[in-house]
Amino acid sequence: MTGQETKHVAFDADTETSDEALLLNFANGDATAARLLTARLAPRALGYAARVLGDRAEAEDVTQEAMLRLWKIAPEWRQGEAKVSTWLYRVTANLCTDRLRKRRTVDLDAVPEPLDDTASVEEQMQSAARNLALEAALKTLPERQRQAVVLRHLEGLSNPEIADVLNITVEAVESLTARGKRALAAALAGRRDELGYTDD
Amino acid sequence: MTDMEQKDPELEAFFEAGRAEAPVPSDDLIARILADAEAAPVSAAPTVSSSGGVFGALSSIWAEMGGWKTTIGLGFAGLVGVYIGYSDPTVTDTTASLFVGGYSYDVSDLALTASDLWAEG
Structure with a gap:
């Protein structure tokens, strides 16, 4: 900082x-x-x-x-x-x-584009690299899924709060975040080793 | 966040990185926002600040009902109702007579009888 x-x-x-x-x-x-x-x-x-x-x-x-x-x-x-x-x-x-x-x-x-050349990823801090990968993966999600996942997992809002923000039901929020997480997991699956996850 | 949902530890590592690397507003952005705040209109009359909760809710209800004017009207109507309820019926009749010019009426006077209807055809 x-x-x-x-x-x-x-x-x-x-x-x-x-x-x-x-x-x-x-x-x-x-x-x-x-x-x-x-x-x-x-x-x-x-x-x-x-x-x-x-x-x-x-x-x-x-x-x-x-x-x-x-x-x-x-x-x-x-x-x-x-x-x-x-x-x-x-x-x-x-x-x-x-x-x-x-x-x-x-x-x-x-x-x-989701992710530019990744030649420098290995030179970056692991956290920053993971964040870049996450941002790239988020861009591949449909808009509403992306909004729900960001509010839930990055901004830390509760499901009822997200429902209020997006003007949808809590059940719809749960569905959006669940599908969003599955899509993110799939998008990031090939990058975990590359980003040093296995070293944790 | 609740822990009711299943957490994917691998995905959670990416979320953790995302939270740690959250973008920070630049000085320029902060300056633009504060300039907007300075130029924004403020209320002419000071707004009453409260902690919300019960008082805030009651204030909202009171305001929705129409404020002090409605409250005075409702209060007056309530007092008249209490007066009518507790006063001697003869007094009420006397009061009512003021409105009907001193004539004495009974409720039955206002109802049509079968013979009246028959007479009218």
């Missing part, structure tokens, strides 16, 4: 205050609340968008747009109706879906 990244995390020394209370404080003009919410929520939105879109620049744009919508809704936020983080994931998911649809209709060739 760089010094600058450490600085972002240090913004969130106040872990006592809930996201909702911070949002209300922001709506009342508290600029510090905006910084704390950004430190807490922007990494989550970015992490999710980057995994679903497979494109860092696009993921940053989506994150900025999702946070902008959060700022705009703050004065009208209805207390107790939804978790702020769940609401943000839902907005991020919708923005990602819109971008993926545009990609399909505009230029299929613009979708990044």
Whole structure:
């Protein structure tokens, strides 16, 4: 972690205050609340968008747009109706879906290839290499499976929370994650030895 | 996460790596987000902050019902109901007579009898 990244995390020394209370404080003009919410929520939105879109620049744009919508809704936020983080994931998911649809209709060739040349993989840290392999494998999944798997296994949401984000039933979430994991396991099967899994 | 589902230890190693290598927002992105926050409209009247829970839920219900205006109307209607329920029937009749011009009516006066219907054909 760089010094600058450490600085972002240090913004969130106040872990006592809930996201909702911070949002209300922001709506009342508290600029510090905006910084704390950004430190807490922007990494989550970015992490999710980057995994679903497979494109860092696009993921940053989506994150900025999702946070902008959060700022705009703050004065009208209805207390107790939804978790702020769940609401943000839902907005991020919708923005990602819109971008993926545009990609399909505009230029299929613009979708990044699953994995570029892997000559340097062996030179990288094992964790980074596994992450790259995972990201490449995630891109091979259908959109909804990818969203469900990322939310469940990388963002750590519960099935009911994912159901809320994706606007589907809990049973549908279970089905999507189960099929997604099977597809991921198949996609990664040939790479486990290569990535040093057997050395663990 | 629950542990109810079957975990594939090999796949879990990739997920663990994915969580460890999660992307971190750049300084530029943070600056853009905070600039948006600064430009965003804030509420003219301070929003009441609460911890949510029961108070928050009751506040929402109260607001949905129409706020203080509806509450005053309901309260007044309730007091009138209590007054009618507990007051002497003769007093109620007297009160009712104020609305019907001093004439005395009985409920039976309002109902049609079979002979009335017969007479009207």
